[in-house]
Amino acid sequence: MSIYELLKERKYEEALPLIEKALEEDPNNAKLWGYKGIALRNTGKPHLACPCYEKALEINPEDPDMWLNRGMSIRFMNRKDAHLQAIESYQNAIKYDPGCIDAMCNLGNVTSRIAFTTVDKEEAAKFYKMSEEAYGKAVSLRPDSAELHCNLAVLYHKEGRLNDALAEAAAAIAIDPDYQDGWYTKGCILSDSHDDVGAIEAYNEVVKRSPKTITALKTFINLGVSLYQTGNTEKAIIVFKDASTLIPEGFNPMLPLMHANAYYNLALIYKREGREKESKAAFKKYQECEEKGELFYDIRKEATSPFAAVFEHFSE
Numbered sequence: 001m002s003i004y005e006l007l008k009e010r011k012y013e014e015a016l017p018l019i020e021k022a023l024e025e026d027p028n029n030a031k032l033w034g035y036k037g038i039a040l041r042n043t044g045k046p047h048l049a050c051p052c053y054e055k056a057l058e059i060n061p062e063d064p065d066m067w068l069n070r071g072m073s074i075r076f077m078n079r080k081d082a083h084l085q086a087i088e089s090y091q092n093a094i095k096y097d098p099g100c101i102d103a104m105c106n107l108g109n110v111t112s113r114i115a116f117t118t119v120d121k122e123e124a125a126k127f128y129k130m131s132e133e134a135y136g137k138a139v140s141l142r143p144d145s146a147e148l149h150c151n152l153a154v155l156y157h158k159e160g161r162l163n164d165a166l167a168e169a170a171a172a173i174a175i176d177p178d179y180q181d182g183w184y185t186k187g188c189i190l191s192d193s194h195d196d197v198g199a200i201e202a203y204n205e206v207v208k209r210s211p212k213t214i215t216a217l218k219t220f221i222n223l224g225v226s227l228y229q230t231g232n233t234e235k236a237i238i239v240f241k242d243a244s245t246l247i248p249e250g251f252n253p254m255l256p257l258m259h260a261n262a263y264y265n266l267a268l269i270y271k272r273e274g275r276e277k278e279s280k281a282a283f284k285k286y287q288e289c290e291e292k293g294e295l296f297y298d299i300r301k302e303a304t305s306p307f308a309a310v311f312e313h314f315s316e
Contacts, residue, residue, distance in 0.1 A: 003035055010250070012039040030059040034066050041073050044253070049073040064097035071106060086110045101138045101148075108134035108151055116158045131155050146176035153185045157192070165189045180206045180215040187222060196226040214248045217255075221262050228269060240266040244285065260289035 003022065006015035019036045026032060037052035053070035056063065071089030074082050087110055093103035108131045115127035135155060139148045153168035166189050172182035187202035203223040207216055220243035228236035243262035248255075263286035270279035 003032075007035060007038055010042070012042045015039045016043070028059055030056040030063060030066065033059070034063075034069060037069055037073065041069070046073045046253070062096045064093040064095075064100050064103065067093035067096065068100065068103050068106065071103075071110075075110060083110050083114050099141060101141055101145075104134045104138040104141075105148065105151060107131075108138070108155065112155050112158055128155070128159055144175060146172040146179040146182055149175065150179070150181050150185050153182075153189070157185070157189050162189055162193055166193075178209055180209055180213060180219075183209075184215050184219050184222075187219065187226075191222065191226055196229045199226045200230070212246070212248055214250070214252050214254075217243060217246050217248050217258055220246065221258065221265065224262070224265055228265075233269065233273065237266065237269060240269070244282075244289075256289045256292035260286050263289060 001009075001011075001014075003015050003018050006012075006018070015035070016039045019032060019039060023029065023032050023036065033052045033056035037049040037056070040046070040052065041049035050070060050073040053066050053073060056066045057070065060066070067089045071086040071093070074086045074089065087107060090103045090107035090110070093100050094107070097103070111127045111134065112131035115124045115131060118124040118127065132152075132155060135148065135152050139145070139152060142148055149168045149172040153165045153172060156162075156165035156168060166186065169182055169186040169189060172179055173186065176182065183202050183205040187199040187206070190196075190202060191199040200223065203219045203226065206219040207223070210216060220239050224236045224239040224243065227233075227239060240262050244259050244266060263282050267279045267282035267286055270276075270282055
């Protein structure tokens with residue numbers, strides 16, 4: 001099986017030694033450096049992946065795939081000005097490939113997150129505008145994409161434009177009724193609209209389709225909150241317990257922080273119910289998971305927020 005085939009099948013550990021051997025024979029092969037970066041990033045080593053993309057860009061500075069992958073790896077590193085460096089990478093990817101929808105989408109993701117966490121209102125507005133432009137251009141190129149409509153829904157949700165957000169979430173679900181992120185995003189919007197019953201229905205649509213994805217894990221956490229808000233305390237406890245130990249398919253650096261979030265909510269419910277011993281045990285687990293999460297950049301505030309999937313992007 002070739003390196004490319006192994007990467008396509010997500011057999012990253014198997015691909016790495018083949019890539020290393022190939023690089024020994026051809027150290028100036030930019031594509032091989034890119035493959036190495038992809039394999040390292042997907043085996044939990046983004047700090048090692050980024051230099052691979054930078055090496056590839058030294059060889060070929062006009063490769064949009066390398067700029068795109070560099071941007072994704074930077075965002076998973078505890079690197080100064082990581083978001084701003086990621087923006088530069090995505091903008092370069094679009095510069096060298098004006099039709100690179102993946103770069104537009106990721107540019108929208110990172111600028112919306114900066115806007116959402118920026119205190120200065122004018123600064124936030126600037127980044128929200130950048131995000132809407134990036135997503136809007138992507139949607140204009142691919143209007144039948146449920147994922148892109150979902151990205152716009154997430155953006156409008158963050159801006160507090162709940163009606164616009166619901167309309168885009170509905171568009172995503174209409175295009176693909178089995179798209180989990182569409183249902184998850186709809187649930188988040190309904191929850192913030194104080195419609196916990198509607199949110200629960202949307203979250204259940206996610207879980208019904210597959211309980212073993214990263215989206216399902218996010219959903220379990222929010223479902224637990226909505227269940228508790230509607231007085232279903234024991235059901236909420238069961239959901240948080242499931243979420244605290246669920247290992248979804250594929251590597252995701254947010255996993256320890258998401259488990260921490262589930263344990264924290266569990267500890268909170270136990271405390272409110274007067275179950276002090278169980279609350280302390282859950283809080284201890286929360287601290288353990290949070291410590292593991294510190295290996296990556298601080299994304300605790302995003303642990304239960306809707307976000308678009310990160311793209312895999314490479315060519316044979």
